[in-house]
Amino acid sequence: MAVTTCLTWMQEKVLQNYFGEKQFSLLYKASVHGFSSKGLLERCSNQGPTITVIYAGDYIVGVYAQNNDKEEYVFITLFVFQETEISECKIGPFQLPMVFQDNFEFYVNLERKRMYISPETKEKLGLSGYISFQECEVFRCEDLLDKRRMEGVIELKEKLLSAIRTYKPYGDLVHQTRILLLGPIGAGKSSFLNSVKSIFRGHVTNQALVGSYTCGTSDKYRTYFINDGKNADTLPFILCDSLGLSETEEGLCMGDIPYILKGHIADRYKFDCTKPITPGHDNYIGSPLLKDRIHCVAFVFDANSVEHLSKEMVSKIKRIQRELIKCGVVHVVLLTHVDTLDMIMKGDLMDIYSCLPVKLKLEAVHRELGFPPSNIFVVRNYTSEWELEPVMDVLILSALRHMLWAADDFLEDLPFEETDRCVW
Amino acid sequence: MAVTTTLTWNEERSLQKLLGNVSLRLLYKSSVHGNNIQNMNNKCIGQGPTITMIYLPEYTFGIFILGHYPEMGKNFKEPNNSFFFSFQKNETMKMTTAFLNSTLEITSEDLRFDFAKFQSLYISPRSEKICIPEFLEEELGLTSDLSCRYSECEVFRVEGIKDDAGYISRITEATQHRNSLLEDLRDYKPYADLVSEIRILLLGPVGSGKSSFFNSVKSIFQGRLTRQAIVGSDITSITEQYRIYSIKYGIDGESLPFKLCDSMGLGEKEGVGLCVDDIPHILKGCMPDRYQFSPHKPITPKHPAFITSPSLKDGIHCVAYVFDINSMDSLSFAMRAKLIQVQKEVLNHGVAQVALLTKVKNSNEVLENNFSKMSKSMISQSQIIIASELLGVPISKIFVVENYASEREMDPVKDILILSALKQMLRAADDFLEDLPLE
Numbered sequence: 001m002a003v004t005t006c007l008t009w010m011q012e013k014v015l016q017n018y019f020g021e022k023q024f025s026l027l028y029k030a031s032v033h034g035f036s037s038k039g040l041l042e043r044c045s046n047q048g049p050t051i052t053v054i055y056a057g058d059y060i061v062g063v064y065a066q067n068n069d070k071e072e073y074v075f076i077t078l079f080v081f082q083e084t085e086i087s088e089c090k091i092g093p094f095q096l097p098m099v100f101q102d103n104f105e106f107y108v109n110l111e112r113k114r115m116y117i118s119p120e121t122k123e124k125l126g127l128s129g130y131i132s133f134q135e136c137e138v139f140r141c142e143d144l145l146d147k148r149r150m151e152g153v154i155e156l157k158e159k160l161l162s163a164i165r166t167y168k169p170y171g172d173l174v175h176q177t178r179i180l181l182l183g184p185i186g187a188g189k190s191s192f193l194n195s196v197k198s199i200f201r202g203h204v205t206n207q208a209l210v211g212s213y214t215c216g217t218s219d220k221y222r223t224y225f226i227n228d229g230k231n232a233d234t235l236p237f238i239l240c241d242s243l244g245l246s247e248t249e250e251g252l253c254m255g256d257i258p259y260i261l262k263g264h265i266a267d268r269y270k271f272d273c274t275k276p277i278t279p280g281h282d283n284y285i286g287s288p289l290l291k292d293r294i295h296c297v298a299f300v301f302d303a304n305s306v307e308h309l310s311k312e313m314v315s316k317i318k319r320i321q322r323e324l325i326k327c328g329v330v331h332v333v334l335l336t337h338v339d340t341l342d343m344i345m346k347g348d349l350m351d352i353y354s355c356l357p358v359k360l361k362l363e364a365v366h367r368e369l370g371f372p373p374s375n376i377f378v379v380r381n382y383t384s385e386w387e388l389e390p391v392m393d394v395l396i397l398s399a400l401r402h403m404l405w406a407a408d409d410f411l412e413d414l415p416f417e418e419t420d421r422c423v424w
Numbered sequence: 425m426a427v428t429t430t431l432t433w434n435e436e437r438s439l440q441k442l443l444g445n446v447s448l449r450l451l452y453k454s455s456v457h458g459n460n461i462q463n464m465n466n467k468c469i470g471q472g473p474t475i476t477m478i479y480l481p482e483y484t485f486g487i488f489i490l491g492h493y494p495e496m497g498k499n500f501k502e503p504n505n506s507f508f509f510s511f512q513k514n515e516t517m518k519m520t521t522a523f524l525n526s527t528l529e530i531t532s533e534d535l536r537f538d539f540a541k542f543q544s545l546y547i548s549p550r551s552e553k554i555c556i557p558e559f560l561e562e563e564l565g566l567t568s569d570l571s572c573r574y575s576e577c578e579v580f581r582v583e584g585i586k587d588d589a590g591y592i593s594r595i596t597e598a599t600q601h602r603n604s605l606l607e608d609l610r611d612y613k614p615y616a617d618l619v620s621e622i623r624i625l626l627l628g629p630v631g632s633g634k635s636s637f638f639n640s641v642k643s644i645f646q647g648r649l650t651r652q653a654i655v656g657s658d659i660t661s662i663t664e665q666y667r668i669y670s671i672k673y674g675i676d677g678e679s680l681p682f683k684l685c686d687s688m689g690l691g692e693k694e695g696v697g698l699c700v701d702d703i704p705h706i707l708k709g710c711m712p713d714r715y716q717f718s719p720h721k722p723i724t725p726k727h728p729a730f731i732t733s734p735s736l737k738d739g740i741h742c743v744a745y746v747f748d749i750n751s752m753d754s755l756s757f758a759m760r761a762k763l764i765q766v767q768k769e770v771l772n773h774g775v776a777q778v779a780l781l782t783k784v785k786n787s788n789e790v791l792e793n794n795f796s797k798m799s800k801s802m803i804s805q806s807q808i809i810i811a812s813e814l815l816g817v818p819i820s821k822i823f824v825v826e827n828y829a830s831e832r833e834m835d836p837v838k839d840i841l842i843l844s845a846l847k848q849m850l851r852a853a854d855d856f857l858e859d860l861p862l863e
Binding site for chain 2: 002003004025026027032033042043046047048049140142143146148149151152153155156321324325328330331332353370371372373374375402405406409410412413415
């Protein structure tokens with residue numbers, strides 16, 4: 001028999017978040033290890049903070065104990081968990097074994113699969129009578145973001161930083177990869193740009209204007225060189241920001257997109273929503289080189305609103321995709337604001353793609369917009385923080401590294417004659 | 425007082441990946457729960473698959489046990505599925521593994537693993553010592569130091585393991601087999617050196633996974649997920665150009681001795697998808713790389729890039745019909761009719777034919793445990809039988825794969841399916857070359 005919990009992902013997550021971003025390790029399961037206090041105490045004593053979960057029909061009665069050294073008297077938190085609601089009260093102090101022997105306030109009789117709760121406590125929790133149960137599980141509670149994991153995350157961040165600093169575009173065809181950010185107004189394109197810049201600078205910065213005006217604050221085409229804070233060297237990529245997409249005639253003109261992709265538009269060109277750039281314009285580059293072209297496109301969507309895009313927006317995105325395919329430009333998707341998805345906490349960012357809400361979101365984006373799930377990355381941009389958070393940095397840097405790899409795929413796929421220009 | 429593991433996060437992640445995306449749950453820690461067998465046993469019996477980690481000055485040594493920890497005094501008479509591994513405590517954090525059968529016994533003093541030839545491994549909690557037999561040290565590449573004293577012993581439950589007797593050997597052998605296939609393909613030479621490289625044409629309906637298959641092959645040889653051929657899920661073909669893809673071995677390696685040729689998807693209606701009259705030109709080798717297909721009319725010799733005198737190496741040596749395995753049961757009459765037309769052209773040219781079924785859900789169940797052939801349960805599935813009858817391809821020439829489209833990490837079992845299919849395609853191409861009339 002497999003030793004796994006009866007808790008659903010959602011139930012486990014509600015409990016983990018309730019008790020402060022914990023991770024649970026199952027230590028004892030009554031139906032496997034025997035309905036006996038001996039079996040439980042042998043496995044669960046001296047294990048640090050524990051949570052005992054008792055399955056009683058359609059609700060759960062739980063015991064959270066901060067310390068479970070057998071000799072110590074401790075206060076415990078007794079809670080009832082039904083649907084997503086938790087009510088609790090503190091009782092004690094007890095020695096741990098007392099919880100599984102007779103006492104006058106609360107105890108669990110494993111052998112008989114019944115528990116007793118005193119009338120006063122029962123009233124506080126909204127329960128009544130003797131309670132029989134079907135299963136009992138005990139978990140160790142560990143901090144999700146403990147020192148050990150934080151050290152691993154910091155190490156991973158340093159590896160990613162180093163990989164990106166030393167990155168060289170495929171075949172040295174260009175010195176810097178150009179990545180274009182495209183997406184609806186308010187999706188977080190400029191925030192992503194600021195976040196990348198902040199990571200390499202070492203503290204939060206706000207060069208690209210960010211706002212939530214309906215017309216968008218980025219009305220110019222911008223090509224941002226990112227400086228490496230430590231060495232003041234320029235990094236091997238450029239992030240290009242454009243006017244946001246809009247359902248209406250505001251927003252980026254569809255006719256501008258081929259010109260951006262082929263490198264005809266110079267930095268700071270002021271977009272006109274109603275008509276594309278023309279060869280006569282001052283900011284028009286007549287004979288762009290490979291280095292002026294876009295090598296990778298990142299669609300940027302807010303994770304919360306991506307499933308509610310209007311038909312017009314979805315249609316526009318698909319038209320852009322066909323344009324990208326025609327130009328051979330590889331593209332990926334960035335979903336921002338991942339931390340605002342249901343149940344997601346900071347510690348979850350470490351293993352974000354394992355979280356159920358994120359999996360469902362990627363499937364939805366794949367279904368609605370057609371992007372392969374392996375080309376979709378989730379990030380959490382810096383918006384209100386003053387200092388860097390390694391778990392956020394790792395998500396951003398991982399996405400960036402995938403964009404650089406995607407650009408390599410684009411460069412590798414170029415016809416030979418289009419690479420000759422670089423020889424000059 | 426929190427109880428946390430000594431294992432680093434990187435080591436934990438390496439183990440999780442090796443064992444197939446599992447979770448490790450700490451059950452026993454010697455410095456907290458006491459250096460004695462009784463306490464260890466109390467916390468570890470009845471917990472399912474476990475890993476016992478021994479922390480030594482120069483390396484960390486681990487033992488994975490698939491079955492339950494035995495109770496004291498009882499032992500596993502039958503050889504237990506287990507494997508042994510180590511992490512070096514240095515820059516590379518190298519991990520080595522060995523899969524061995526052993527019996528496991530717990531006495532009042534020791535945890536003992538018995539191997540063949542009267543060799544044993546002992547863990548003695550009271551004295552904090554581990555004795556690793558010499559042959560195992562050699563196999564894992566450990567420095568010889570019999571009866572080392574360890575600083576910590578931890579036991580974890582491993583959650584997420586499939587309860588499968590072949591599971592352990594599969595995961596330890598999969599990586600080895602995958603690497604062997606990689607080398608075979610890198611070193612492959614076409615039959616009698618008649619051509620310098622084999623060309624494999626991918627033909628199939630829109631959305632069957634042709635371009636994804638190329639991306640997956642390239643990803644395996646590059647060691648990271650790649651996206652050179654753009655894929656999507658439009659109802660019309662994403663691929664509109666003829667592409668002849670070359671693949672390098674490693675990031676800066678040499679080109680491999682085969683090329684994958686990607687075409688526009690087959691459509692059910694006339695004037696949609698690949699024009700059937702284009703196929704003879706592709707097969708002969710007249711179609712240039714990046715030719716823009718038209719669903720309405722085929723390429724003509726007047727096209728400026730048309731290759732008028734193709735050599736043997738320009739032509740197609742093997743055709744792979746690519747289908748979503750889940751679509752085989754409901755293929756429309758129109759698509760079947762189109763396939764008959766297509767196959768007629770292929771047969772006329774005598775080119776080797778295979779079938780590639782994509783989007784299988786359970787990669788782990790496609791092949792026999794030794795990866796040498798498709799499993800019986802797979803062969804008996806209706807999709808395979810339908811593909812064989814419909815395409816006129818024997819079952820031994822039908823390959824099942826799962827392309828990299830949803831995954832974020834490489835998986836050796838998926839790699840094996842893809843590389844095995846590729847290897848068989850090259851063999852089929854060799855048969856075609858061998859069968860050519862002498863010129």
